[in-house]
Amino acid sequence: MKVACVGGGPAGLYFSILMKLQDPSHDITVYERNPVGSTYGWGVTYWAGLLDRLGAHDPESARAVAESSVRWSDGIAHVNGASTTHHGDEGFGIGRHRFLDILTERARSLGVRVEFEHEIGADDVPDADLVVAADGVNSRLRERHADRFGARIDVGRNVYTWLGTTRVFDAFTFSFVETEHGWIWCYAYGFSGDHSTCVVECAPDTWRGLGLDDMNEADGLGALEKLFADVLDGHPLIGRAQADDAVQWLNFRTLTNETWYHGNVVLLGDAAHTTHYSIGAGTTLALEDAVALAEALRDVPDLPSALARYERERRSALLSVQSAARHSAQWYENLPRYIGLAPDRMFALLGQRHSPLLPYVPPQLYYRIDRAAERLDALRRLKRWLGPRVARTLHARR
Known part of the structure; x- marks a missing residue:
């Protein structure tokens, strides 16, 4: 052939x-x-x-x-200065x-x-x-x-940019930072002995409110480095210069x-x-x-x-x-719904963001159900069965 x-x-x-x-x-x-x-x-x-x-x-x-x-194998979330760690599956x-x-x-x-x-x-x-x-x-x-x-x-609604950094992360790291224009966050992971990937995301109003939509690459990266100074620990962010010298912000x-x-x-x-x-x-x-x-x-x-x-x-x-x-994607677009929880609970629901049931159950209640489901096999099976059915019904009504 x-x-x-x-x-x-x-x-x-x-x-x-x-x-x-x-x-x-x-x-x-x-x-x-x-x-x-x-x-x-x-x-x-x-x-x-x-x-x-x-x-x-x-x-x-x-x-x-x-x-x-x-x-x-660890995930770490930083939320306005507070940190929590989750031990999970091995990632590469x-x-x-x-x-x-x-x-x-x-x-x-x-x-x-x-x-x-x-x-x-x-x-x-x-x-x-x-x-x-x-x-x-x-x-x-x-x-x-x-x-x-x-x-x-x-x-998608949110905007994001795909960056590099010389900070080498030894865990999959999240950082959520509150600004006067709303929340902005990044997730970062190492991929070699001297570099990591750092993806930054936020809602469009936050992006415009912070002026990131109108900054050239040097100013945009500088602004993001200040916002995520704690997790970057003095290391720079590395962009991909465009023809107009702007940071490449995208909608997925x-x-x-x-x-x-x-x-x-x-x-x-x-x-x-x-x-x-x-x-x-x-x-x-x-x-x-x-x-x-x-x-x-x-x-x-x-x-x-x-x-x-x-x-x-x-x-x-x-x-x-x-x-x-x-x-x-919808979990991040609806971040204010979850960000007010205690960091460990918010991070637990971040790990549950694939659930079709989560958007329709109050976050605190979902967290308690999820913790109980870990101990009760019957409840875990009910949750797995109920999720898609509730989601389809409520989606159809909307």
């Missing part, structure tokens, strides 16, 4: 690796429009289960990823540059051609048996057949598609779907897409049936994740 992967991110590269491992005779080219090493995103997060899945499909790249990752961070280098080197070692600075537009689609659109949320290949794919984008866009393939073109990763960054699942979902597509092409003899299986399996797998991401 001749395969063209448009987009040199984790999804396209890992898919090319899996296809070559299945059959070295596949003719595979990955086209990446940017130069080598120009990726943006600082570090990415994932959980231990992903390493197990990567190891089952390609132990060599899994080992390299594990060796280049940092680990943590790896620099996006390093992650892509590992996958690129592995793909090339297997015979995949990886061509940087090679942009594929809507009118110059490669001649191949299969064209994989792994070119992100703004996929040009998807837009070429926009009427067939049926993309829909829902824009949740992408869905009515169908994931048309003819011999199939969507992969962020070109097919996005989930809010607050659940840290984007990279994991992209790699799981790659696994599912490669397995479908291996097991199903004709292309249309293989692509149909891939779409069916991944749509089903994404339902719970997309629900969790939607509720997570």
Whole structure:
């Protein structure tokens, strides 16, 4: 099979690796429009289960990823000077540059051609048996057949910016700071021995009230460094300068598609779907897409049936994740509802933000129910059963 992967991110590269491992005779080219090493995103997060899945499909790249990752198991929340710690599951961070280098080197070692600075537009689609659109949320290949794919984008209310810092965090760290214009917060995690990712988020009124919407990069980063001085401990924030020298503030866009393939073109990763960054699942979902597509092409003899299986399996797998991401984003958009709790209780409900029941139950009551559910198995099962049903009913009434 001749395969063209448009987009040199984790999804396209890992898919090319899996296809070559299945059959070295596949003719595979990955086209990446940017130069080598120009990726943006600082570090990415994932959980231990992903390493197990990567190891089952390609132990060599899994080992390299594990060796280049940092680990943590604690979460720490700072709320206006008060702090609380939660001991949770083991998490991992790896620099996006390093992650892509590992996958690129592995793909090339297997015979995949990886061509940087090679942009594929809507009118110059490669001649191949299969064209994989792994070119992100703004996929040009998807837009070429926009009427067939049926993309829909829902824009979140809050604004956020993705930054780096030389402060190395050894736990997943949250900091919530109250200003005269409302709350602003960050979450930060280490991804190497000398850098961490720091995502800053706030409501639009807070953003404008603090003047962050009108500051150049130096002033904007300086203002944020003052707001989060306690957790940064004297370390700077690092931005990504824009052409107009402004900090890149964004509204998150949740992408869905009515169908994931048309003819011999199939969507992969962020070109097919996005989930809010607050659940840290984007990279994991992209790699799981790659696994599912490669397995479908291996097991199903004709292309249309293989692509149909891939779409069916991944749509089903994404339902719970997309629900969790939607509720997570809404938790932050409704932060004033929870921020008045004692820090340990607020942090406990932060960990419960994926629950469809939480928005409809008074926070203090939900906290007490949740604590009781940890001790009573019957109550825990009732809570799990009741949540989606109450959410659907109240949503329909609204």
